């Protein structure tokens with residue numbers, strides 16, 4: 001077990017807005033009425049963090065509901081169009097969705113028509129997830145879409161970096177017992193989390209996939225004030241996406257080196273890499289350290305040929321050949 005205290009050195013340049021300057025700006029695609037531009041732009045850069053996070057999240061959710069005996073309710077921070085909910089709740093991947101929206105028939109639709117079809121599309125899949133989803137994002141259109149198509153039960157549109165939750169928003173946040181973030185720490189800091197934790201009756205599990213260039217120290221310290229112990233998964237990193245261009249690559253490498261993080265074998269290979277941090281009440285960490293709960297299976301999404309899979313049916317266990 002690796003309890004996080006201060007393994008990333010605080011430097012003059014650990015300010016998230018300075019670090020963010022090395023990343024490309026994608027604000028425009030977060031603000032559209034539907035996710036088509038999101039999938040074409042980020043999909044074109046092999047964005048994959050929701051997919052690589054999903055099997056880890058599944059293991060954590062099984063452990064949490066077994067320990068607590070309650071249904072998992074996830075608050076997805078920076079939920080955007082509800083993509084974590086889509087890939088967790090349904091047998092879908094970021095890539096499957098990207099291909100759907102890349103069809104010229106889909107590209108020709110109005111935003112309203114896309115939402116109508118997406119609502120039917122998601123409703124046509126069995127919900128095999130282990131959680132209900134609530135989302136938080138600054139983008140009203142993204143949260144609106146995710147609610148309209150049924151991916152989120154509820155949503156909060158707010159920038160908690162700039163101001164507090166309203167009473168109505170706090171009531172929504174209070175329902176969560178897991179707080180998830182993929183691709184969002186960096187845009188949000190401990191300010192957002194302090195406000196969310198302040199709205200909750202009991203401390204949640206906080207699961208964050210965080211680009212290696214964003215130091216997690218201040219967040220872990222804030223969580224500790226709320227009685228949570230933070231562990232970082234050792235020996236595994238999670239690919240977020242390719243670099244957009246040489247400029248983004250070079251400035252990210254420079255930022256990492258300035259922070260004392262060696263990019264060799266990681267970002268130097270051309271891919272943004274995220275660490276996994278999980279914060280939980282101390283008794284839960286003692287009961288089962290992170291390394292006991294999470295096993296990372298490399299290559300899970302790479303096998304392209306048909307696979308034999310086990311299917312639990314009303315008639316018992318059966319074997320199916322999945323294309």
Ligand SMILES: C[S@@+](CC[C@H](N)C(=O)[O-])C[C@H]1O[C@@H](n2cnc3c(N)ncnc32)[C@H](O)[C@@H]1O
Pocket residue numbers: 030049050077078079080081083084136137138139142158159160161181182183184187188192
């Ligand atoms: C790279 S996207 C990640 C979306 C999603 N989590 C995923 O992995 O597909 C970053 C998201 O963070 C949101 N965001 C940026 N600043 C935020 C803030 N202060 N509070 C909440 N969300 C924010 C953006 O609107 C965008 O939807």
